[in-house]
Amino acid sequence: MSIRHWAACTALVIAAGTGCGAETPDYQSIWTTPGSTTPTTTETPVPVAQYLESVGVTGETVPPDKLTDLTVTVPTPPGWKPVNNPNFAPGTWAIAKGDGYPMAMLLVFKLNGDFDVAQAVQHGYADAELSKNFKRLHASTDSWRGFPSAMIEGSYDLHDRRMHSYNRIVFPTGSPPANQRYLVQLTVTGYAEKAFEESADIEAIIGGFKVEVPPAPKR
Secondary structure, three states: OOHHHHHHHHHHHHHHOOOOOOOOOOOOOOOOOOOOOOOOOOOOOOOHHHHHHHOOOEEEEOOHHHOOOOEEEOOOOOOOEEOOOOOOOOOOEEEEOOOOOOEEEEEEEEEEOOOOHHHHHOOOOHHHHOOOOOEEEEEEOOOEOOEOEEEEEEEEEEOOEEEEEEEEEEOOEOOOOOOOEEEEEEEEEEEHHHHHHHHHHHHHHHHHOEEEOOOOOOO
């Protein structure tokens, strides 16, 4: 699976569970993450998958529980359950509360090929910013847990509903000697009008998300 195909699958399955309903007012963010805010630009955003493909990077999805040189974990709040959807990209880990939203999705992509990580991070906002009527609430390209990263959260329209989404991409490097590069993406999406009701669970997921290099075995 190409990186661009994987990214397209991610966008499609995030929208898959949404029903139709009345349009709701713009929502004010209560899910905040420390970091610097980056101003918006008038240029058309280029998604990170498109950038990586343009510089010759290929790769494959890896189920988080199959990683050996990296540990990637996300907590499951009470009442949330695994989501199994045949439309998901292979290796996708997803949980939801109920049959649709809120939903958290985690993907790990093993990257092959050389690229400028700092440049890749600059494309981390694009998928969100290309959403319909996207309104940025908070964004940061500060390093996260010691890894290059981009985070953006905001609201957008989807099937006549106002949604809120938190998206973080991380570019960790696995343990020696392979020093394998990865792209890790966590996306959490919910209905904007239910933000206060669901905030505790959402914050638990975001705060408990971890990407770590396991310690070297003792000799």
